Structures are given as structure tokens and as C-alpha cells.
Amino acid sequence: MSTDPGVWIAAFLTMCILSFLYRDNPFYRFAEHLFIGVSAAYWAVYYYYNILQPNLIDPMFVQGQLLLIIPLALGVMMLTRLFPKVGWMSRWPLAFIVGTYAGYNLIIYLQSDALDQVTATLVSLVQVEAWQTLFQHPSFVNFLYAIGVPVVIMGVITGIIYFFFSKEHKGVFGGLAKIGIWFLMVAFGASFGYTVMARISLLIGRVYFLLHNWLQLI
Amino acid sequence: MFLLFFVLAQGVIDDVDVVNSTDLIEKSEAVHTIVQAPPTQIYTRDRANDAGGGIVVFWKKSEDDGAGRESVIEYHIYRGTEADGDFELVGTAKAGDTSYTDITTRDGTPYYYQVKAFDGEQHSSAAVSEAAYSSAQWFHTGRISMLIATILISTFVVWFINKAKRGHELYIRPIAGLEAVDDAVGRATEMGKPIMYVPGILDMDNIQTIASMIILGRVARKAAEYETAILVPCTRSIVMSAAQEMVKEAYLEAGRPDAYDADKIQYLTDDQFGYAAGVDGMLLREKPGAIFYLGGFYAESLILAETGHSTGAIQIAGTAQPSQLPFFVTACDYTLIGEEMFAASAYLSKEPLLLGGLKGQDWGKAIIIFLILVGVLLVTLGFTDVIGWLSTGQ
Numbered sequence: 338m339s340t341d342p343g344v345w346i347a348a349f350l351t352m353c354i355l356s357f358l359y360r361d362n363p364f365y366r367f368a369e370h371l372f373i374g375v376s377a378a379y380w381a382v383y384y385y386y387n388i389l390q391p392n393l394i395d396p397m398f399v400q401g402q403l404l405l406i407i408p409l410a411l412g413v414m415m416l417t418r419l420f421p422k423v424g425w426m427s428r429w430p431l432a433f434i435v436g437t438y439a440g441y442n443l444i445i446y447l448q449s450d451a452l453d454q455v456t457a458t459l460v461s462l463v464q465v466e467a468w469q470t471l472f473q474h475p476s477f478v479n480f481l482y483a484i485g486v487p488v489v490i491m492g493v494i495t496g497i498i499y500f501f502f503s504k505e506h507k508g509v510f511g512g513l514a515k516i517g518i519w520f521l522m523v524a525f526g527a528s529f530g531y532t533v534m535a536r537i538s539l540l541i542g543r544v545y546f547l548l549h550n551w552l553q554l555i
Numbered sequence: 556m557f558l559l560f561f562v563l564a565q566g567v568i569d570d571v572d573v574v575n576s577t578d579l580i581e582k583s584e585a586v587h588t589i590v591q592a593p594p595t596q597i598y599t600r601d602r603a604n605d606a607g608g609g610i611v612v613f614w615k616k617s618e619d620d621g622a623g624r625e626s627v628i629e630y631h632i633y634r635g636t637e638a639d640g641d642f643e644l645v646g647t648a649k650a651g652d653t654s655y656t657d658i659t660t661r662d663g664t665p666y667y668y669q670v671k672a673f674d675g676e677q678h679s680s681a682a683v684s685e686a687a688y689s690s691a692q693w694f695h696t697g698r699i700s701m702l703i704a705t706i707l708i709s710t711f712v713v714w715f716i717n718k719a720k721r722g723h724e725l726y727i728r729p730i731a732g733l734e735a736v737d738d739a740v741g742r743a744t745e746m747g748k749p750i751m752y753v754p755g756i757l758d759m760d761n762i763q764t765i766a767s768m769i770i771l772g773r774v775a776r777k778a779a780e781y782e783t784a785i786l787v788p789c790t791r792s793i794v795m796s797a798a799q800e801m802v803k804e805a806y807l808e809a810g811r812p813d814a815y816d817a818d819k820i821q822y823l824t825d826d827q828f829g830y831a832a833g834v835d836g837m838l839l840r841e842k843p844g845a846i847f848y849l850g851g852f853y854a855e856s857l858i859l860a861e862t863g864h865s866t867g868a869i870q871i872a873g874t875a876q877p878s879q880l881p882f883f884v885t886a887c888d889y890t891l892i893g894e895e896m897f898a899a900s901a902y903l904s905k906e907p908l909l910l911g912g913l914k915g916q917d918w919g920k921a922i923i924i925f926l927i928l929v930g931v932l933l934v935t936l937g938f939t940d941v942i943g944w945l946s947t948g949q
Contacts, residue, residue, distance in 0.1 A: 377824040418796060452701065
């Protein structure tokens with residue numbers, strides 16, 4: 338067994354968190370509250386040294402960039418929530434944040450989630466090399482490669498059709514929308530399996546810590 | 556014969572010795588004095604489509620770059636603020652390159668450039684370029700497609716909003732997850748349990764969180780009407796402030812400002828798994844009758860949804876994170892997939908203005924489908940230029 342007190346504390350807290358698998362209990366509650374408190378304090382200090390100091394305090398009070406008084410004022414207005422009489426002032430910076438980012442993200446998402454995706458989908462339907470490979474070496478995998486592009490394009494179009502909200506999903510349109518949701522579900526299934534494997538590796542990492550670093554059994 | 560051969564051979568050896576001892580050293584020194592040909596035709600341009608601070612230097616390759624003596628391994632780019640003043644090294648380009656972008660310039664300052672070919676030991680000579688100035692451009696010519704798309708979609712949205720304003724009735728298809736919102740709140744009320752609303756772990760600068768806040772307003776209003784408590788654990792302080800405002804407003808609208816309790820909307824921690832641990836604990840202790848997970852989620856999604864599922868609560872989730880949707884689909888009763896969540900505000904309120912916006916967006920999607928169909932057809936026929944037309948530039 339390890340003689341390092343830090344490893345013992347980490348092992349104890351790991352066991353406390355894992356005890357949640359049984360049910361809510363005082364050990365889990367202790368670890369939960371400790372985790373929340375310590376992490377909240379950590380992030381408060383982190384934000385001060387990595388956000389406030391380099392972006393506001395140093396440029397304004399050391400370099401004299403007085404224009405930064407605007408974000409400073411908005412920040413102070415956020416804190417007026419602590420005083421009910423002037424708490425209404427905190428709505429202004431909130432409105433500023435929501436409005437600014439809603440407008441800013443419109444362009445960002447239009448580019449990354451719409452036009453760039455359209456451009457990436459513009460691929461020739463006939464992949465000559467893939468078909469040549471299929472005829473030379475007929476197999477199911479090569480068949481999938483050969484029909485890959487048309488399937489992807491069909492998936493994209495029917496997927497978009499599923500997200501039409503102002504038209505009733507019935508008839509041919511409804512059929513295409515149903516194909517679209519099937520494409521989505523197949524993609525979700527693949528993603529689910531992939532991510533679960535990644536999570537298993539996290540569990541293995543924690544079990545390894547307990548058996549190797551703490552108990553030193555392996 | 557043997558003697559003659561010996562004499563001749565000795566003579567050759569003597570010659571070699573002589574060459575080795577004197578001439579080779581001189582020739583070797585002579586080789587070092589042969590400098591590779593310099594790059595020529597050096598000219599500069601202000602970097603296009605930028606916010607200033609960039610000048611592109613062009614040159615014609617040295618004759619010894621990839622040809623001639625093939626001795627050039629890279630080019631060294633020097634910069635000065637006076638044509639006959641001091642020059643400093645600002646960057647390098649590998650052999651074969653014919654341009655270099657200097658991104659350390661100050662707009663309005665004249666810069667002169669020299670480009671020298673380098674063989675690993677010595678530099679070629681170099682001419683000095685004309686004075687160059689960097690400047691910012693108002694218009695990014697590479698993003699015309701973005702401009703057209705923005706104008707087109709905005710026009711559709713404004714058009715249909717105006718149409719809705721004139722009283723034109725607009726249809727919106729049923730969305731199962733949103734239809735279940737009222738049922739979920741009602742179920743929690745019947746069970747005498749609170750509602751828990753988890754707005755994700757992203758900040759207010761994320762469009763998913765903004766959409767989540769709008770849905771929270773609707774859920775909170777229903778909760779206020781039914782006199783059911785609503786718990787909103789937050790991972791960002793600004794999200795907590797926004798959530799408090801939304802819930803307070805909803806309670807006011809429902810005529811129950813007295814029932815509003817700001818302490819039910821609380822900040823836990825900015826840490827992802829600290830937040831997950833806290834929400835898990837709350838789920839088991841508070842045992843809500845209905846749980847909403849709406850917003851941006853990452854790895855904590857399954858941890859939360861599984862714990863919520865174990866409490867027996869009805870669960871409605873929604874996110875635009877493709878990697879997390881499978882977990883919500885698996886563990887929740889209803890899942891709003893991507894844009895379904897963004898359509899929620901229009902769907903839940905049925906306000907003509909929002910419905911008009913939704914209709915306009917649908918027309919935008921129709922154009923995207925059209926572009927894909929026509930574009931794929933053209934690319935298949937060999938007209939690959941169409942990809943460049945739609946490129947959004949970087």
C-alpha cells in the first residue's frame with residue numbers, strides 16, 4: 338500500500354464518489370460538497386488571474402487604457418443584483434451579453450453550420466476509383482465505399498427536411514423526414530458506442546489509480 | 556615494362572599528392588566564395604481582406620533553388636523602415652517558396668524588405684523592395700457568399716415576420732418534446748414534487764444557453780401557474796443571473812410574484828464534474844417530478860440523465876451538441892434534437908412574430924437543399940468551380 342498521504346486522500350475521495358453507485362450517503366455528500374467548494378474557489382482565483390487581471394486591471398490601471406471603464410461599469414452593474422433597490426441595473430449588462438452574442442453567433446453559425454457544410458457536401462456522386470476497386474475486388478466494404486457519397490448526400494438532405502417546422506410531415510415530404518430521422522438515429526448509435534468506449538477508459542484509469550497508486554496490487 | 560609502369564604510376568601518385576596538398580585547399584576556399592544567385596523581382600502587397608497589420612512579400616526564386624547548384628535551403632526575409640537603413644530578420648521561408656506574410660507590421664508605417672537566399676552557411680545578395688504599407692479593409696471580398704446568405708435569410712425572416720404581423724396564420728408542426736413540457740410540469744405538480752431545470756454547462760455567450768433561457772421562461776411560467784417549485788442549478792454566474800431574471804419575469808406574468816424564490820436558482824461551481832456531482836446529489840435529495848436538461852452539455856450529460864432516470868422523474872432533454880444527443884435519446888423520455896430546441900420559443904409561445912422567424916429559417920433551409928442538389932450535380936459533371944463560389948473565406 339502507498340505511504341503517501343495525498344494518495345490516501347485521493348483514494349478516499351474516489352471511494353466516496355463511487356459510493357454514489359449504491360445510493361446517496363454521507364460520504365458522497367461530503368465529497369460532493371468538498372468538490373463543489375474547492376472547485377468554485379479554484380475557478381474564482383483562476384478567473385481573477387487569467388481574465389480580470391490581464392484583460393481589465395493591468396491594461397486599465399497599469400497601461401492606462403481608459404476605454405475599459407465601459408466593461409468595468411458593466412461588470413459593476415452585474416453586482417448590483419446584491420442590492421435589491423438597484424438590482425434592476427444588472428439587466429443592462431445581461432441584455433448586452435445576450436444581444437451581442439446572439440448577433441455575433443448568427444454569422445459564426447451561418448458560416449460553420451450552414452455554408453461550410455454545404456461546401457463540404459459538394460462531392461461528385463460518382464467516385465470512379467471506389468467503383469473500380471469494387472469491380473476489381475467485390476466486397477461489402479468496397480460496395481459501401483462506392484455508394485458512400487450518394488448516401489451521405491441523401492442523409493444531409495433528408496436530415497434538413499426533418500428540421501422543417503413550418504410544413505406538415507406527411508406524404509412524400511413526411512417520408513423523406515422519416516428517412517432523415519433514421520439517418521440521425523444511426524449516427525447517434527455510432528456516436529453512443531464510440532463515446533461509451535471512451536468513458537470505459539476513464540473508469541479503467543480510476544480503477545488503475547486505486548489498484549496501482551493506492552493498493553499497489555498491480 | 557614493369558619498371559616503366561612503376562615510374563608512370565609513381566608520377567600519377569605524385570600529381571595527386573601535389574593537388575591534395577595545395578590546389579584542393581585553394582579550390583575549397585574558392586567554393587565558399589561562390590554565393591548562390593539571389594531571389595529577384597521582390598515586390599510587396601498589403602495583405603488582402605484583413606484588419607491591418609500584414610504585408611505579403613513576393614519574389615522570384617533564386618536560380619539555385621531547385622535548379623543550378625541547388626544550394627538554396629531557405630530564404631531569409633529582412634525588414635527595415637528606411638531603404639538605406641538597418642534591416643532586421645523578420646522571418647524565413649523554405650526553398651521553393653515565393654512569398655512570405657509579415658504579420659507584425661504597424662499600419663501606416665513604411666516598410667522596406669530584402670529577401671536573401673541561404674545555403675546553410677552564407678547569404679546571397681539582395682535588392683531592396685519599394686516602400687510597403689499595411690492597412691485594414693472594410694470589406695472581405697472572399698466572403699461575398701456569406702453576405703449573400705445573410706441578406707437572403709434575413710430577408711426571408713423579415714418577410715415572414717411582416718406577413719405574420721398582417722395576421723397571416725402560420726403553421727408549425729408538432730414537436731413531441733415540446734408538447735410534453737406542460738404534461739411534465741403537470742405531473743410534477745400532481746406528485747407534489749419540484750421541477751428541476753438544468754441549463755447546461757455553457758455560458759451566456761452560447762446560443763444553446765440563450766435558447767435554454769427562453770424555454771426556462773415558459774417552464775417557469777407553467778410552474779408558477781401550478782404553484783410548483785422550480786430548481787435551477789447553474790454552473791455559470793451570468794447564467795444564474797439570467798435564469799433568475801427569466802423565472803422572476805415568469806412569476807410576475809403568472810400573477811404570482813410572491814411565490815418567486817431567488818434561492819432556488821443557485822450557482823454551484825464552474826467545474827464541469829463538480830457541477831455534475833452537485834446536480835446528481837440534488838436529484839437524489841430533492842427527487843423532482845420532472846427534469847429538464849436544456850442547453851449545452853458535454854461529458855456530464857449521461858451522468859445527469861442516468862441519475863435523473865433512476866429517480867423515476869419524467870425527463871425532457873435538448874441540446875445541439877451532436878456527441879451528447881445519443882445519451883439523452885437513450886436516458887430521457889423526450890429529446891429535442893438540435894434545432895428543435897431553437898424552435899421551442901416560437902412553438903411554446905405561438906407568437907406570430909416568432910413563428911414568422913421560424914418560417915423564414917425554413918426557407919433558408921430550402922435554399923441550402925437547392926444549393927446542395929445543384930452543386931452536387933455540377934461537381935459530378937466536372938464544374939468544380941462551384942465549390943469556390945460558395946467558399947466563405949477564412
